[in-house]
Amino acid sequence: MTSSPVPAQEDGGATILEIGQQPDAWREVAANLGEPARAFLRDVTSRPDLRIILTGAGSSAFAGTIAAPALRRHLDRRVEAIATTSIVASPLDHLERGTPTLLVSFGRSGNSPESLATTALADELVDDVWHLILTCDRAGELGRAHRDRANSLVVYMPERTNDVGFAMTSSLTSMLLTCLLLLGPAKVDDTEALALAAQHVIEHQAEIRALAQSKKLRFVYLGSGPLVGLARESALKLLELTAGEVVTYFDSPLGFRHGPKSVLDADTLAVVYVSGDPYTRRYDLDIIAEIRAQLGPDSVAVISTQPIPEALGQAVVLPGLDGLDDSSVALAYLVFAQYLALFTSLEYGKTPDNPFPSGEVSRVVKGVTIYPMSANG
Numbered sequence: 001m002t003s004s005p006v007p008a009q010e011d012g013g014a015t016i017l018e019i020g021q022q023p024d025a026w027r028e029v030a031a032n033l034g035e036p037a038r039a040f041l042r043d044v045t046s047r048p049d050l051r052i053i054l055t056g057a058g059s060s061a062f063a064g065t066i067a068a069p070a071l072r073r074h075l076d077r078r079v080e081a082i083a084t085t086s087i088v089a090s091p092l093d094h095l096e097r098g099t100p101t102l103l104v105s106f107g108r109s110g111n112s113p114e115s116l117a118t119t120a121l122a123d124e125l126v127d128d129v130w131h132l133i134l135t136c137d138r139a140g141e142l143g144r145a146h147r148d149r150a151n152s153l154v155v156y157m158p159e160r161t162n163d164v165g166f167a168m169t170s171s172l173t174s175m176l177l178t179c180l181l182l183l184g185p186a187k188v189d190d191t192e193a194l195a196l197a198a199q200h201v202i203e204h205q206a207e208i209r210a211l212a213q214s215k216k217l218r219f220v221y222l223g224s225g226p227l228v229g230l231a232r233e234s235a236l237k238l239l240e241l242t243a244g245e246v247v248t249y250f251d252s253p254l255g256f257r258h259g260p261k262s263v264l265d266a267d268t269l270a271v272v273y274v275s276g277d278p279y280t281r282r283y284d285l286d287i288i289a290e291i292r293a294q295l296g297p298d299s300v301a302v303i304s305t306q307p308i309p310e311a312l313g314q315a316v317v318l319p320g321l322d323g324l325d326d327s328s329v330a331l332a333y334l335v336f337a338q339y340l341a342l343f344t345s346l347e348y349g350k351t352p353d354n355p356f357p358s359g360e361v362s363r364v365v366k367g368v369t370i371y372p373m374s375a376n377g
Contacts, residue, residue, distance in 0.1 A: 012342050013353040015165035015241075019338045020202050022170050023195035026331070028158040029174050030191040033181055040153045041182055044102050044130045045075055051099045052079040053122075054179070055087060056106035057114050059168040059236060063106045063176040065229030070184040070327035081229070084114035088370065091121045100128040104179060108163065108171040110135040110142030113368040119146065124373065132182070134175040136162035155182070165353045167240050169338050172233070173331050186328050197318040197332035205339050207316075211301055212343035216269040219344075221250045221337070222287060223273035224280045226327040228252050230273055234337035241345035241352050253287035264295060271340070273333050274304035274315070275326050288312050301340075303333050 012019075044050065052071060054064025064081035072079040084105075087094045095101070103122045107115045110133070119142070122129045131152040135143045138156055146152035157174040177194070180186035201208075219238055221231035228250070235248035251260050253272070264270070270291050274284045289312055291300050302308060302315035305322060318332050345352045 012346065013165065013351070014163070015167060015169065015342055015352040018161075018163045018165055018169045019335060019342065021160060022173055022335060023198045023202070025158055025161050025170050025174055026177055026191050026195050026198070028160075029177050030181060030188045032158070033155075033178065033188075037153055037155055037182060041102075041132065045077065045183070047100055048077075049100055050077050050102060051096070052077055052102045052104060052183070053087075053094075054079065054081045054104045054106070055084050055118055057084045057112050059172050059233055060106035060108065060175070061085070062229045062233040062236070063172055063179070064104070065232065066226045066330045067176060067179045067184060067327050068229075069226045070180060070186075070325045074185045075183065084112070084118040087118045087121060088114045091125055091373070095122060095125045097125055097127055099126070101126050102130045102132060104132045104183070105134065105142060106172075106175045106179075107133070107135045107140065107142050108168050108175075109137045110140030110144075111137070113370055115142045116145060117370045121373070134178055136171045136174070166356070167237055167338075167341070167352070173334055177331055180328055184327065185325050190324060190328060193320045193324065194328060194331050197321050198335045200318055201316075201332065201335045201339065205343075208336060208339040209343040211269065212340060212347050214269065214298075215344075215347050216246070217267040218247045218249070218263060218265070218269070219340075220256070220263060220268060220270045221248070221273070222253050222256055222270060222284075223250075224252050224254070224275050224283060225277070226325075226330055227273040227275060227333070230330040230333055230337070231271075233334065234271065234341070237337055237341040238344055241341045241350060242348050243345075243350055243356055245348050245350075246344060253283045256287065257290075264291065264299075266295065268295070268299065270295075270300045271337070272300060272302050273330075274302060274308065276305050276321070276324065276329055277326065280326075285309065285312060303336055305329055 061083035068079045068081040133146050133154040136157040143154045161170040161174040163171045221234040223231040231250035235250040239248045275281045297313045304315045308315045
């Protein structure tokens with residue numbers, strides 16, 4: 001990227017401010033993590049038979065999808081990302097009574113009905129269960145329900161990350177970073193590298209706005225490993241902020257060829273998140289070459305931690321991230337995705353802070369009836 005003028009902040013309301021505050025918010029996250037939290041988790045994760053479930057709804061669920069591979073390798077434990085919506089709908093398919101379980105709950109407000117229901121179901125259906133609650137709202141129901149429990153640890157994000165905008169931005173990345181610092185391979189020193197990479201994106205957001213100005217009708221996000229979760233979150237973010245007017249899709253580069261590639265046409269922009277893993281990276285580069293050969297060089301936006309081969313065209317390269325796990329790199333990539341969604345929303349005449357002014361979709365899901373397990377007899 002070459003430096004360009006920064007678009008006016010007022011264009012994006014609170015949302016653009018919440019995206020831009022992330023480098024400082026991440027530094028605050030890293031500075032606030034104390035020894036009591038680490039001690040609680042050391043004791044729990046020392047069990048060799050422990051199962052860890054990362055859970056949440058919507059964007060919060062995708063945070064777990066991004067983090068799970070890194071935690072699995074780092075802890076050498078069974079780690080799964082399972083949405084609260086899946087657990088609540090069919091708890092016996094996902095919870096195991098005899099398996100000691102750490103349930104990690106991501107929730108911006110902690111007021112989603114499925115959030116409380118999932119922790120209650122785990123208490124009911126699992127003999128030995130511990131809870132790690134990652135949330136942004138000190139008044140939220142989930143945090144208050146677990147605040148004084150011996151088997152629960154509640155970690156609050158910095159107050160500023162309790163986003164007032166419709167879409168989760170700094171709330172999501174702060175919870176993801178906290179999870180990676182407490183349970184994954186991320187180190188406090190990595191936070192500064194990630195913050196500087198995110199700042200690089202912030203300083204060059206005008207180029208991202210230029211992508212949005214093409215007003216494509218379809219966006220396809222592709223990533224491998226943990227970056228599949230990033231691709232899914234990116235697709236949701238753009239779908240939300242354009243109020244569903246723009247069609248979005250996500251997949252892995254290899255999976256995309258098996259039918260979904262049919263979505264490509266002249267009105268499609270593909271965004272490829274390139275893995276830092278040398279082996280995985282080769283598959284990402286192959287799909288870049290393939291789509292650019294089919295639709296032209298401007299049909300693919302490439303985000304990478306290092307330059308791609310010159311023959312494949314241009315890429316947005318985020319500096320200083322070499323050696324970091326893809327689950328951590330996803331934090332900086334997310335800032336790019338958030339800006340692209342925001343600016344596309346503006347191009348389509350939407351109000352990013354509230355893309356559904358008539359209330360068809362709400363910031364915190366309402367109207368969900370939670371049924372007791374006893375109703376099944």
